Amino acid sequence: MKRLIRMLSAMAVLTLLPCMASAYEVPKDLVIKRPEKTPQQSTWVGPVKFPHGFHAVYNPCKACHHEESDRSLGQFLPCTQCHIKSGLDEPTGFFRAFHNSSPTSCLGCHKQKRLTKQAMPPISCTRGCHKKQ
Ligand code: HEC
Ligand code: HEC
Ligand code: HEC
Numbered sequence: 001m002k003r004l005i006r007m008l009s010a011m012a013v014l015t016l017l018p019c020m021a022s023a024y025e026v027p028k029d030l031v032i033k034r035p036e037k038t039p040q041q042s043t044w045v046g047p048v049k050f051p052h053g054f055h056a057v058y059n060p061c062k063a064c065h066h067e068e069s070d071r072s073l074g075q076f077l078p079c080t081q082c083h084i085k086s087g088l089d090e091p092t093g094f095f096r097a098f099h100n101s102s103p104t105s106c107l108g109c110h111k112q113k114r115l116t117k118q119a120m121p122p123i124s125c126t127r128g129c130h131k132k133q
Pocket of ligand 1: 030031032052055060079
């Protein structure tokens with residue numbers, strides 16, 4: 001009996017999986033732009049091309065969309081909805097969301113992956129993300 005239940009629940013999960021995967025839209029390529037109200041930190045920093053789909057394959061959504069909870073699941077609010085403050089040290093600042101040392105941020109995760117030799121993501125400002133146009 002136990003085996004049958006286990007088999008049935010495994011089957012239920014397998015049939016549900018495709019629905020779960022298509023429940024949310026996962027943008028393929030994104031361009032991250034500075035919010036208009038947030039002052040520019042340096043003149044050479046332009047919009048950053050972000051291969052979003054590529055990242056979403058290897059990481060759980062929550063690795064970056066850290067405010068997603070069971071309550072808000074499926075909203076995937078843009079980071080800039082909250083991270084709009086100016087200044088380099090503000091936790092809800094625009095800069096810190098992407099350059100903090102935690103793996104939630106671009107630079108934090110890239111550095112950690114290199115340190116643990118899991119992968120070699122870019123960490124150079126101008127060659128990795130802020131490519132000169
Ligand atoms: C490596 C980090 C990362 C992962 C993993 C990730 N995302 Fe994102 N996602 C972002 C960033 C950064 C943005 C751009 C936000 C912005 O422009 O402020 C974004 C934007 C989005 C947007 C568009 C939001 C909008 O309204 O502009 C959706 C929808 C989204 N992600 C869904 C997902 C889903 C679903 C997954 C998991 C399958 C996922 N993301 C995994 C970082 C990530
Ligand atoms: C609904 C609002 C909200 C959204 C959306 C949001 N954040 Fe945050 N985030 C916060 C708040 C508030 C904090 C500071 C408190 C905390 O650590 O939870 C924070 C903290 C952080 C930190 C740590 C900063 C530090 O220096 O301590 C990082 C990194 C970060 N967010 C990245 C992101 C990224 C990347 C996205 C988009 C994929 C995102 N956040 C979306 C509200 C948000
Ligand atoms: C949770 C970890 C994680 C986060 C967060 C993350 N990345 Fe990555 N990123 C990776 C890994 C892993 C690779 C792949 C490295 C490899 O295999 O060569 C990568 C690769 C890249 C590449 C190179 C893609 C290519 O085609 O070679 C770019 C550009 C990039 N990331 C930009 C970003 C930006 C911008 C953000 C933040 C909005 C971000 N990443 C957030 C882990 C992360």
